[in-house]
Amino acid sequence: MNFSFVAADASKAKADVLVFPVFDTDLTEKKNPPKALLAVDKRTKGLLFKTAQAEGFKGKADQTFVFLTHGKVPAARVILVGLGARAKFTAELLRLAAGRAVKAATRVKAKNVTIQLPVVRELEHAVKAVVEGFELGAYRYDRWKTQNKDEKNAPKVDKVHVHLPDGVKKEKTHDELLAHAKLIAQATNWARDLVNEPAGTMTPTILADAAKTMAKEVGLNIAIGDRKKIEELKMGMFLGVSRGSIEEPRLVQLSWIPRDTEAAKRQPVCFVGKAITFDSGGLSLKPSDGMLDMKTDMAGSAAVLGAMKVIARMQPPFPVHAFFGACENMPSHNAYRLGDVLVSRLGKTVEITNTDAEGRLVLGDILAYANELKPAVLIDLATLTGACIIALGNYIAGAFGADDQLFYDVSESARLAGEDLWRLPVSEHQRDVLKSEIADMKNAGDRAGGAISASLFLKEFVGETPWLHLDIAGPSQSPKERGYLNKGATGYGVRTLVEFVSRRTAQLHNAS
Numbered sequence: 001m002n003f004s005f006v007a008a009d010a011s012k013a014k015a016d017v018l019v020f021p022v023f024d025t026d027l028t029e030k031k032n033p034p035k036a037l038l039a040v041d042k043r044t045k046g047l048l049f050k051t052a053q054a055e056g057f058k059g060k061a062d063q064t065f066v067f068l069t070h071g072k073v074p075a076a077r078v079i080l081v082g083l084g085a086r087a088k089f090t091a092e093l094l095r096l097a098a099g100r101a102v103k104a105a106t107r108v109k110a111k112n113v114t115i116q117l118p119v120v121r122e123l124e125h126a127v128k129a130v131v132e133g134f135e136l137g138a139y140r141y142d143r144w145k146t147q148n149k150d151e152k153n154a155p156k157v158d159k160v161h162v163h164l165p166d167g168v169k170k171e172k173t174h175d176e177l178l179a180h181a182k183l184i185a186q187a188t189n190w191a192r193d194l195v196n197e198p199a200g201t202m203t204p205t206i207l208a209d210a211a212k213t214m215a216k217e218v219g220l221n222i223a224i225g226d227r228k229k230i231e232e233l234k235m236g237m238f239l240g241v242s243r244g245s246i247e248e249p250r251l252v253q254l255s256w257i258p259r260d261t262e263a264a265k266r267q268p269v270c271f272v273g274k275a276i277t278f279d280s281g282g283l284s285l286k287p288s289d290g291m292l293d294m295k296t297d298m299a300g301s302a303a304v305l306g307a308m309k310v311i312a313r314m315q316p317p318f319p320v321h322a323f324f325g326a327c328e329n330m331p332s333h334n335a336y337r338l339g340d341v342l343v344s345r346l347g348k349t350v351e352i353t354n355t356d357a358e359g360r361l362v363l364g365d366i367l368a369y370a371n372e373l374k375p376a377v378l379i380d381l382a383t384l385t386g387a388c389i390i391a392l393g394n395y396i397a398g399a400f401g402a403d404d405q406l407f408y409d410v411s412e413s414a415r416l417a418g419e420d421l422w423r424l425p426v427s428e429h430q431r432d433v434l435k436s437e438i439a440d441m442k443n444a445g446d447r448a449g450g451a452i453s454a455s456l457f458l459k460e461f462v463g464e465t466p467w468l469h470l471d472i473a474g475p476s477q478s479p480k481e482r483g484y485l486n487k488g489a490t491g492y493g494v495r496t497l498v499e500f501v502s503r504r505t506a507q508l509h510n511a512s
């Protein structure tokens, strides 16, 4: 998608579609709306607003209205997307609206779109939201569709003219923001592709290869370890989970190291992602319904990979490492058993009471490994528990970790990026449910507080390092089309991690 900024009257724009994000008062009070919107309404002799109102369009935050102009203005269609109340405006509402706009534009086969930016306080956030909303909203996963070629070959929105609000001049920062937002959205769409890909064609080897191709493309260091390497590293929990599958496991580390030697000496930021390319549950086999979506159990690693792709271009003045242990969780003659005791890299022993609690086992070894770099902060993203979906639903990640500063930093990053998370406690009251008679601990507790016991398990492997665990089982997938989301993979986490690195970079610059 090709974006460009224009400082001109949008009502005169020649486009397939002219988009106006509108507040709920724009149509009724007609005080603050962009002049171009009033001009279009005037040229249609008031039909735009009248029809919108007759159709029940009130500018609410989830509404979209498509209007055929019949040549009354140069644009063939006008699309109004609601932002809700001005007082409750956030950039995320505009991102969602831009997503609905591009979906509606695609439905009417538009290629050329003009959008009028609304008058809002922080224009930078609005620019970023529109670019991201358009790119993310236009995403489709149609790799395996061979029929319905019309749908697949339908025109895609490829030119977007962004009209700045009345009286605002174009600045260089606008172009930089645009480029950054585009990188973020494209990396997120790439992460979505990795997650949407069926497990048969997104095996641990293929996932590691995808990471390698990306690393070469953007100039990151990458190290990929095979089963032998994982054995050498004594990652007994990772190996235990990997055993049941004929697919070879992969240990992957991507690194951004600043060229500046002083910057390279700074304590690194470390990310870890869960990378179970298929979670059948193992011998504690999942029922069919629960297994259906389990190709997405590597969404944590996809998020981390998407973020690294952008971070490589941002070149922050501190090292950033990303780790994941990719494998399949399968039942077989060689699978790890219930009652087995696995010896972790840290030396702690774990009695297996449920082979479906596999994520924490792999993550435990990988977190311990990442922690050997003595990171300033350690953040993991994992589709870890169904319990977290029960607690917070399909759109909000659970955030676990005792470090208040790190929680605050990630939570602010998520808010600015437009991703939702909510803090949950790593409560010691529950520690006894992981007590084992024969080993240091069990891998699974009981149903109550399942997301909490999972985080208690992970905590055993991170020592005193400031650590935050994001359980993304809910928001990694959307159950329906919504704003810039499709049904399926969302790429949740890419935007938050990128924002986290941005903010940390800015904090460093401000401090010096």
Ligand code: BES
Residues within 6 Å of the ligand: 279, 297, 354, 356, 357, 358, 359, 383, 384, 385, 386, 387, 389, 444, 445, 450, 473, 474
């Ligand atoms: N990958 C699942 C968690 C999950 C469930 C993610 C549904 C997305 C949607 C994880 O490996 C798992 O199976 N967790 C178990 C843990 C239990 C056995 C202690 C769960 O949540 O039921």
Ligand code: MN
Residues within 6 Å of the ligand: 279, 281, 355, 356, 357, 358, 359
């Ligand atoms: Mn599982």
Ligand code: ZN
Residues within 6 Å of the ligand: 276, 279, 297, 356, 358, 359, 383, 384
């Ligand atoms: Zn899993």
